[in-house]
Amino acid sequence: MQRLIAELRNSGIADEAVLAAIAAVDRERFVSSPFVERAWENTALPIAFGQTISQPLVVAAMTEALRIGPRMKVLEIGTGSGYQAAVLAKLARRVYSIERYRPLSKGAERLLLDLRIHNVVCDIGDGSKGWPGQAPFDRIIVTAAADERPQALIDQLAMGGILIVPVGRDPTAQVVERIVKSESGLQRDTLMPVRFVPLVTGPLPVLGQG
Ligand code: SAH
Numbered sequence: 318m319q320r321l322i323a324e325l326r327n328s329g330i331a332d333e334a335v336l337a338a339i340a341a342v343d344r345e346r347f348v349s350s351p352f353v354e355r356a357w358e359n360t361a362l363p364i365a366f367g368q369t370i371s372q373p374l375v376v377a378a379m380t381e382a383l384r385i386g387p388r389m390k391v392l393e394i395g396t397g398s399g400y401q402a403a404v405l406a407k408l409a410r411r412v413y414s415i416e417r418y419r420p421l422s423k424g425a426e427r428l429l430l431d432l433r434i435h436n437v438v439c440d441i442g443d444g445s446k447g448w449p450g451q452a453p454f455d456r457i458i459v460t461a462a463a464d465e466r467p468q469a470l471i472d473q474l475a476m477g478g479i480l481i482v483p484v485g486r487d488p489t490a491q492v493v494e495r496i497v498k499s500e501s502g503l504q505r506d507t508l509m510p511v512r513f514v515p516l517v518t519g520p521l522p523v524l525g526q527g
Pocket of ligand 1: 368369370371394395396397398399400401402415416417418421442443444445460461514515516517518
């Protein structure tokens with residue numbers, strides 16, 4: 318674990334609160350069993366349904382870019398294993414996380430409770446539509462690659478809010494964008510190239526009973 322934190326620091330992650338959050342979340346619990354030995358490596362790993370738990374450096378960089386404060390309400394799209402949600406939960410007041418695969422959502426929910434993380438609320442559905450009933454959000458993070466900036470999420474961002482979203486369907490040409498909402502409009506900048514699984518919109522697959 319110390320080696321991963323050192324590697325993140327060397328790669329430019331400077332926010333101590335983010336590094337502490339990553340150190341505090343046991344990634345071994347979130348990866349599937351064949352990969353437990355590699356849980357503290359700085360690498361993305363497979364989880365169920367052809368999805369992946371993101372590379373720690375990408376989790377750290379996207380989390381740092383969110384500039385989360387302890388009173389904030391954060392929305393995550395793409396719960397997956399629940400790892401990113403657990404990291405966010407260490408920094409924010411409350412995290413809302415949406416996943417389209419029921420078994421992944423239910424698994425993450427169970428694991429987070431098992432880890433005594435009680436400030437994450439999970440839901441199943443198409444996250445590109447956001448969570449209108451809980452909007453506005455201070456921060457929104459999308460952990461799957463969108464074709465274009467999801468307008469519903471921009472609409473659900475509070476004034477002064479930050480949206481972090483990987484954009485680009487071609488996995489070799491994705492970049493993380495940061496969108497800041499202010500009175501004078503939207504400010505955008507590009508953070509880093511990434512490779513995420515696609516944000517899949519439209520009808521939900523009927524899978525498992527969770
Ligand atoms: N944040 C996760 C990794 C996410 S992988 C972690 O820390 O483990 C991307 C996830 O987004 C996958 O689980 C995928 O099923 C989910 N996803 C893709 N499109 C989605 C959508 N439209 N709404 C909600 N979840 C979606």
